[in-house]
Amino acid sequence: MSYIEPAPIKDKDNPLESMMSRFDLAAQKLGLDNETYNVLKNPDKQVIVSLPITMDDGRIKVFSGYRVIHNTILGPSKGGIRYDMGVTLDEVKALAAWMTWKCAVVDIPYGGAKGGIMCNPRAMSKGEIERLTRAYTLSMMDVFGPDKDIPAPDMGTSQQEMAWLMDEYSKAKGMTVNAVVTGKPLVLGGSLGRVEATGRGVMVSALAAMQRLKMNPSQTSCAIQGFGNVGSNTARLLEERGVKIKALSDVSGAFWSDKGIDIQDALRYRDKNNGILEGYPNADKMQDPEGIITCQVDLLVPAAKEDVINIYNAPDIKARLIVEGANGPTSASADDIINEKGIMVVPDILANAGGVTVSYFEWVQNRLGLRWPLERVNRRCDRIMKEAFEKVYSTSLEFNVPMRIAAYIVAIDKVAKTYKFRGGF
Numbered sequence: 001m002s003y004i005e006p007a008p009i010k011d012k013d014n015p016l017e018s019m020m021s022r023f024d025l026a027a028q029k030l031g032l033d034n035e036t037y038n039v040l041k042n043p044d045k046q047v048i049v050s051l052p053i054t055m056d057d058g059r060i061k062v063f064s065g066y067r068v069i070h071n072t073i074l075g076p077s078k079g080g081i082r083y084d085m086g087v088t089l090d091e092v093k094a095l096a097a098w099m100t101w102k103c104a105v106v107d108i109p110y111g112g113a114k115g116g117i118m119c120n121p122r123a124m125s126k127g128e129i130e131r132l133t134r135a136y137t138l139s140m141m142d143v144f145g146p147d148k149d150i151p152a153p154d155m156g157t158s159q160q161e162m163a164w165l166m167d168e169y170s171k172a173k174g175m176t177v178n179a180v181v182t183g184k185p186l187v188l189g190g191s192l193g194r195v196e197a198t199g200r201g202v203m204v205s206a207l208a209a210m211q212r213l214k215m216n217p218s219q220t221s222c223a224i225q226g227f228g229n230v231g232s233n234t235a236r237l238l239e240e241r242g243v244k245i246k247a248l249s250d251v252s253g254a255f256w257s258d259k260g261i262d263i264q265d266a267l268r269y270r271d272k273n274n275g276i277l278e279g280y281p282n283a284d285k286m287q288d289p290e291g292i293i294t295c296q297v298d299l300l301v302p303a304a305k306e307d308v309i310n311i312y313n314a315p316d317i318k319a320r321l322i323v324e325g326a327n328g329p330t331s332a333s334a335d336d337i338i339n340e341k342g343i344m345v346v347p348d349i350l351a352n353a354g355g356v357t358v359s360y361f362e363w364v365q366n367r368l369g370l371r372w373p374l375e376r377v378n379r380r381c382d383r384i385m386k387e388a389f390e391k392v393y394s395t396s397l398e399f400n401v402p403m404r405i406a407a408y409i410v411a412i413d414k415v416a417k418t419y420k421f422r423g424g425f
């Protein structure tokens, strides 16, 4: 017997529309020509697959998988794979385009891609997730490749899925190909520093923005939505720099402590508690988990999902600074409200680019057959993040636009100039 899980009911803005409206604005400011505009607004390739998987109870369940290659003019496409019930083609298209802009903003030689499977990994056994990951990899044999398209982890995936992907790809090729994927376990050629790289980049961007806003880290309070890879590493690294994390949340709810949450304590609790904060005893549970967006803090880091900052809650945001750990956490319709309130936003395509930057280092190390020490990985990542921040900041002053539009301008300008030199259309 087989069954198909019903599509989830969606109640959110369309991330593709959000991405396109910012892209349009930046293209206008830059005076982008029509030809390049038309090339960039459409993804190069969209692959949709159906993956029949034998579940542990013997039934066969069919999953929908996606991989979208947005653009490859700057190099092989790069971008994570997401396992979540909310995955749709439009979401993956937006995420793939964001990867093109992100790689261009931090000036690494990659194009943009993203993949996803509509599934709920929390409700699946390890064996089911492994079979699904292997089936997805086999269905993408013509798409993936160390010189073509290089996946990595994203929401709902981690180094274990990347290890299965590398193994399946390598078996099909008849040799070990570790550069086909990044975010791998260290023993398979992963890079030191990759696990915490996205959070580290968020921390570096936040400190750079605080410096511009004359905010002292040790007098800054912070709320972080999402306590997975990005949220938890951001929390830990900001706390180490003196920032007081007053609020944290995950799918189980939001937690508040006026004196600050001890992040090591929260991490220990989460890791012993099936990966979630449910029942965390050393902070107060907030009545409304969405209240984390509007609570009384100086710095807000959304590090979970898209469109969590929207026209409904943006007017009530108290933070002076938003640093976007997640991709697309602010819907385009909320931009004007945030700008009118004078809140500085370090946008996703800049703030969370530490992850793909260290993925690039991992790929370089794999191709050279070398391993860099952690200190070198961190130093180079920090430098790239700081330089990218300064470039986006100065572009925002030059064009008199918010940081988000400035980041798009930097990215689109680089891609457009590359097209000019390469020609071919």
Ligand SMILES: NC(=O)C1=CN([C@@H]2O[C@H](COP(=O)(O)OP(=O)(O)OC[C@H]3O[C@@H](n4cnc5c(N)ncnc54)[C@H](OP(=O)(O)O)[C@@H]3O)[C@@H](O)[C@H]2O)C=CC1
Pocket (backbone or CB within 6 Å): 153, 154, 155, 156, 157, 198, 225, 226, 227, 228, 229, 230, 231, 249, 250, 251, 252, 275, 276, 277, 303, 304, 305, 306, 325, 326, 327, 328, 352, 353, 355, 356
């Ligand atoms: N991993 C990476 O290197 C990169 C990730 N990103 C982006 O960062 C974001 C988070 O990714 P990542 O940390 O890897 O994913 P994870 O799966 O590791 O963590 C996601 C976190 O968000 C929580 N969450 C999910 N829904 C909600 C909600 N409605 N309210 C509050 N918390 C929620 C999850 O809770 P629970 O665990 O309880 O389900 C979990 O704590 C995504 O937008 C991703 O695209 C961007 C750049 C790189």
Ligand SMILES: O=C(O)CCC(=O)C(=O)O
Pocket (backbone or CB within 6 Å): 078, 079, 080, 081, 102, 150, 151, 152, 153, 154, 182, 183, 327, 352, 353, 355, 356, 357, 359
């Ligand atoms: O590390 C990578 O290659 C991509 C990470 C990613 O998916 C992202 O930055 O959104």
